[in-house]
Amino acid sequence: MPDNDKLKIAVYTCYCGGNISDVVDCEKVAKAMGSQPDVVVSRTDMSLCSDAGQSQIEQDIRELGVNRVVIGSCAPTLHEVTFRNALIRAGLNPYLYQHVGLREQDSWVHSNDHAGATRKAMHLMKAGIAKARLLHPLEPIRLQAEKQALVIGGGVAGLRAALDIAQQGLRVVLVEKSPFVGGRMAQLEAVFPTHENARDLLRGLIKKVVNHPGIKIYTQAEVMGVAGYVGNYCAQVIQHSRGVTEENAEALLSACQQEVPDEFNYGLTRRKTIYRPYPGCYPPLPAVDWDNYQGEPISLNGGEPIVLEDVPTSVDVNVGAIVVATGFDPYEPRQGEYGYGELKEVVTLPQLIRHLALSKANHALEWNGHPVRDVAFIHCVGSREIEGVDEPHEDGRINNYCSRVCCTATLHTTEELRQHFPGLNIYDLYQDIRTYGRGHEDYYRDALLGGVRFVRYHGEEHPQVTAASAGDTHPVLIRVKDSLTYNEELEIPVDLVVLAVGMQPRQIDKLVNMLKVSRGTDRFLLEVHPKLRPVETAVNGVVLAGTAQGPMNIQESLSAASAAAAKVVALLGRGRVELQPFVAAVDAEKCNGTGACVEICEYEGAIAVQTFTENGKEVKRAVVTPANCSGCGACVAVCPNHAINVQGWTLSQYEAMVDAIASDIPNMAEVA
Amino acid sequence: MKDLKVDALVVGGGIAGMQAALDLGDQGFQVALVEREPSIGGKMITLSKVFPTLDCCSCITTPKMSAVAHHPNIKLLTYCEVESIQENEKGFAVATVQKPRYVDEATCTGCRLCEYACPITVPSSFDRGLGSYRAIRVPFSTAVPQIAVLDMDNCILCGKCEKACPVDAVVLSQQPEPFTIHATAIILATGFELNELGAKKEYGAAKLPNVIDPLMMERFLSPTGPYGRVLRPGDGMEPTTIAYVQCAGSRDKTLGIEYCSRVCCMYAIKQAMLISGALPMAEITIYYMDIRTFGKGYEQFYQNAKAMGVEFVRGKVASIHEDEKHNPIVKMELTEEGRIIERTHDLVVLSLGMIPAVSSSGFGLVPASDGFISVPAPNASPTVTERPGIFVTGTAGGPMDIVDSIVTAGSAASEASAYIRSKTMIAESQSEVAYA
């Protein structure tokens, strides 16, 4: 379509199934827009994103010769692409489309002011029409894409995502910060609901990942920087030394004397600074813990003492997409929270699971060398916190979310305890039991039938955990109001208190800033939309796998990882990606090569002044390299000749929109 | 006659099936999507708004329906029933039947003139019997495809639709048409049904007019619903006290359904919030045992509902009967106070649990103890069934919400694509051998 063709604008005001029309008088808006210059048709629709609605748009383009489309509906993040595609199907350039948000930014926020909301809708639509008049056809920037993905995190989600991507013929670089893959899952024993051993399950997955020729694993490695864009990211990976070799590993391991708390057992045991976390880990070669190894000389078989050295190397990897699978940390209770850190009889559930694994052979449950006769579990520690009741954390926030897995994990553990230690008395202090998953309810039922004593507390009134008085039968006393027995105040003497701690996101501030991904109010990484794009972030080519996004169990992490892999394969499988054309463009007529744009631009290789010979004369002019241009528009503001603009977001379009908002709507008397 | 060969067959066109088909199609695989109803969209398209974002449900579903219909790699087959799945050396041969629409798919334009001409009114299953539609109709306003279907059980063969149709698309002589789909892999997305309203005899046995199921409430709340407002089906009155009975048909040994249906807490809270928007004066009570708002953003949603004034009462409802004005009376034990009370409401919604929509034995699979499709290794391959090459997504594999269904669809698509790729590679290497 030549640009100089007569403008024919179609305008649609969507009811959004009542979401908009309950507040905004869509018919009045449509009528007012119908009388705007260049508008050839103005319609309303119950649901414009439906197939019928989209067909109407296509039909209008074909039959009425519409060459600009303006739609007022939900937020552009939801359906801008949907409607652009409708234009494509009707043979119109998709960038001749202008989206106006009438739901999130009008009907949903002015429900008490119907007249005001309707007036606002008219102005916003009028602004949309004003911009539409100045739209030009644009072509997406087409780039070659690396058929390789970067997976950050080597836990179960990262491993699974890597495998699924590689199985589709793409290459994968997996970067794990610690010296061993397997993540948090390796610290578990039997997993619900199948009672398989967690590390056996992991071993099967790791074997497939390791044996896949398309996957390269870096352990003790960190992503230090990411540059580029979807299809062409370049990640700088720092690889630390293993510190040992196949030849000297075992000798060094036995000679190493320095010990630190073992994070694999949540500090219950100590390990050396040269270590393997558990037998059968991958890679099998021990590694030096450089954070704790301080350069102490180690003597091997009475020989010369040697000092181990970390010589980090840097690798640049070119990838088309990035999977963030950085996982979670168990909530660390505050000093004194339910006696944690003050009473040695208060532990977390992950600690108890490690303790049980370490003391499997015992006939009785012991803690600190004392037999445990009575144990109490407290749910929702570090989860479901209430503003005004619970103390905020260091960053001023409270964990007001449910951690999803702790109820079943707790009841699963009580079942193991009942099986191994039949005489043990178990108390379960909860708010709501959330055994939602397949087979999970069985644990709840079995615990009820098996004699676990359930005590229900309210989130506004936490159980109190204190040291018992001297001479008491048990070291710890719990006071709690039980709403199952009509708010009776119970005193429960116990030998051990287990805190069912929730999940919280890892400290990944650096990575978040590097990738420019967003976090939700719960601080977990945020998806674009929980239903439309549940594993994608707002950054093109960066997807989420597993608990980096929010609490999940193993099964859910696996599903999320596979779903993320499917997105990566769909994106990179063809070896090319398309980018939005919203980059700077120079008006050759106006540009005389002042270079102000080049001076202000902060993007490497995005713009340069070049010399051309035209009609025998040398002329200087700025030239943009679209793939390197971010579209920030810094150049637009400084050009003395108004010769540069961001395509699709030009200054004159904004001026037209401002004028539309500032001015009154003509012919309104007749319409209203 | 219309046999076809594809990489993957997806059975079921609800949200999970649509997403699985899209994820496979986007990866370049050829997909057939079979749906037994005349339109895709599943249960989701009948909902009003969805938790926790309160997005208009149709705004999330219809674009996916549209994307499926327009996808170059997806062949959409509606009003078709899968009869059996046979395995052969090339994969699966799936015997399928195209049910007669009595309307020619190729010529119908969805203009609805037949519908306007039809003299027969029947209760609308789309509106769960609350509204009505004609014996010949486009299934619902946002249906995909927009093709009319004639309900022969209710048709009186008056011929008015035939005369009204401007393109002569009504074909009363249509017969069921069997055909075969050859597929390398199959994804089952056959979804769920709500347990029956009368399943629990103590809760009125479906005989109380003002005790309804939650999908009926969705239709009351939906802008495309039959009334466009919330009312009592018994007499059309606007209810002022509304109660939800949680776990009505889940976590209940007497019904043989011991599992949690996962979504009922959230849909009850969501409906309570929507009702308080529609009927600001209404008092809404939710009777529950445990509130299970475990998903991302769900706990805050629950707290918001409490702050809005929705009343949450912990207790087990023993029975429901009614007074002479058909007001339901809920008899329950208040577990926090240890006494038994009776409360009268204008309208009661039973938060019914999910049961499988089809038996998996039809696909040559042994159902799990909960009746849903069995997944032998959930902690290794959460969407892989016992039969190699057959995968499961969404509520066909047990209760789950829309978010989780969509994620498992991606997972099933990944598993299926790896399977297809491995099969095709074997086939290619074998044909090379044969060639040599």
Add this chain to the structure above:
Amino acid sequence: MPDIAQSPQPKILVLATLAGGYAGADSTGQSHLDYPANTYVLPVMCPVMFPPEFFVRAFERGIDGIIIMYSGTDSPYKVEADGTAKLINRTYQLMKERGIDIRRLRLAAICTVCVKPFLKEVNQMAELLKGIGFVKNELASRNASAQGAPA
């Protein structure tokens, strides 16, 4: 019946970045929280594209208050944080020269889930404008005093 097209309130224009304020405005909508309807949010990629003259022009056309809701240091554009701050300073300079109350232009960092800060900014600007009134009156009195001054 009152003509609903005639705006009785001063107009607030919000230039909101897609990565920050615009998403924050959408989040506010998803929370169904009310704010004055005379607020118009336009999406921008990054505010550094606007020259100071753009804002002055907008005031002269009848926009009574402008809030730039940017992403600050969280922006995907490295120029955004510093560049926008500089832009604001240059614009304030120009506004002073033209006799426009500089409180009519504000800069705020708004993130994608900054619902409360979004509401605070909008409500503050609405309150301010109730006090200082329409920009056209301000410009008219400026012109009047300019004309009244001896040549």
